[in-house]
Amino acid sequence: TELESQRVELKQQEEDLRSRLKTLQSERLARKDLIASLSQEIKNKGFARDKLAQDRARIEALLAKLVLRDTNLDGAVFTNAKGQLNWPVEGQLTYRFGDPRAGGRLSWEGIYFSAPSGSVVTAVGRGLIVFSDWLRGFGLLTIIDHGTEQMSLYGFCDSLVKQNGDWVESGEIVAFAGQSGGQDVDGLYFEIRINGQPTNPLAWLAKR
Template identity: 30%
Template sequence: MSTDRSAVMPALRRLAVLVAALMVASAANLAAQSAIGDQIRDSQDRLDQIRREKQQLAREYDQLSGQIHTFSEEISNIERRIGSSRGALDELDLQIQAYAIQVDETTRDMLRTHDDLVLRRTELEARLREIYKRGDLHAVQVVMEARSFGDLISRYKYLHLVARYDRTLVGQVQRLEEQLAAQRQQLAQEFARLRGLRGEKQREVRDLETLETQRERRLANTQRRVAQAQTRITQLEEEERQLGNLLAELERARREAERVAGTSTTPTLRTSDLGSLNWPVQGSVVYRFGEAKPDVEDVWKGIGIGAPRGTSVAAVESGSVAWAGSRGVLGQTVIIDHGGGYWSGYLYLQDLRVRSGDRVNSGQVIGHVGGDEGSASGTHVEFQIYEPGRDGNPRQVDPVRWLRGRS
């Protein structure tokens, strides 16, 4: 009995050492898997951040491009208005030149009128002096000196004609004076009108030229920002590509660690589940997988399900919460690992009811509908499904094919 015990004890000790070694190796493998998983999550976070920034830059790029188009149209419109105003200035200058010729002619007419007026005034003054010298009884004297009735009639007609001529002469002098005054007033008014119009057009041209300079500066600044945004987008695309490669390498390392550890997860999603999953929330589809996003050179990676804010959102199948937290522009987000390379994503949540690492069951509430009420999509949740890709990496697919048909 003593001999059997002494023979068994070394074997037990060797077995204990082997078990301990296996436990250490298993712990090391698990630690390695955990470290790789952390690296994957960190890398995925950086990749998501880059994609968000890229989308924001793309939106900014489109907006700036639209501004460039608007500024270009404004500048073109301003240039046309400046051309029109300058054309009006040219027409005013032609009018002023034509009016200057008219002024010269009018001035000559005024000089002739003035000379005629001087002549009439001189003649009138002479008649007045003659009448004054002869006195008030001159007409009576002329009549009384008539030698016959015929001579009387002749003298009377003469006096009548002289009186009428005197009245005509006075009227001519008055009309000439009024004509000169009217011509002077008309010239002054026309010159004032033309000077005012030309001054207004000059101010209009100056204002338009100032506006054109401002628009050209804003256009140049916008073009510079567009170039910067385009450069940054190019950089982000390259960084996204590099991080994508890194993520693929980390995923391969994770699978290798699982292989070495001899462990694997049983997927809770299978192709046999196609068309049988419950919808994460009841509502209308506001956008579909693969549709172009507005104002961004990108497409939707899932489907948008519109529902009132606060409506419960449930997991479509059981699994492990790989991520639960804020994703920037994507809002509160939950990503569930269903094993075997299958994942489901729930974006634009109002709040979270699970944490990273939690196990969830099918139909369990993981959050509530959020989304932006002011956006075109309104309050909604975006639902995504990932399947194993040919390269072993998850690829996004149309979630509708996994969901139960609705009547």
């Protein structure tokens, strides 16, 4: 009958509406989960950015103190070796100077080599060890003063060989690579600072 047909049609419409409602609810939940996920990602990136900024401030403060020391080093030797320095570790170059960090809000002020834990880390030039200890954000860190406010930094090490006040020659072992900086991959973080400012280490190291 016509009445029965209308009932069937209405029931079908009701089922269609319920199905659409269920779909909309699922989509709403999916959007909610996506928003929550994005919010957490933004929060994590913000935390990482703030942490990196604090780490950067920490190393800047340390270097500001170190450059005040008079080491009586002739920095000309190091300066003249620009573009010819030995690489500090045998490994794969993973991050380059200026590469983005923390979602692009910050950038790498040095370079990162991925290398097996325990890989030998050597001084890129003659100098005086002015820091050899753990520093938050950099793990086990060695800093060598090469004279006239030229310094090389070796971070994320597994262990350190030299102590403050030790003199080292180019190629001499100063540490072993690791992941004491909290990174996921074993390796070495390396910086060169001139007058306290980070500079591209690849401009100083011998071409490969």
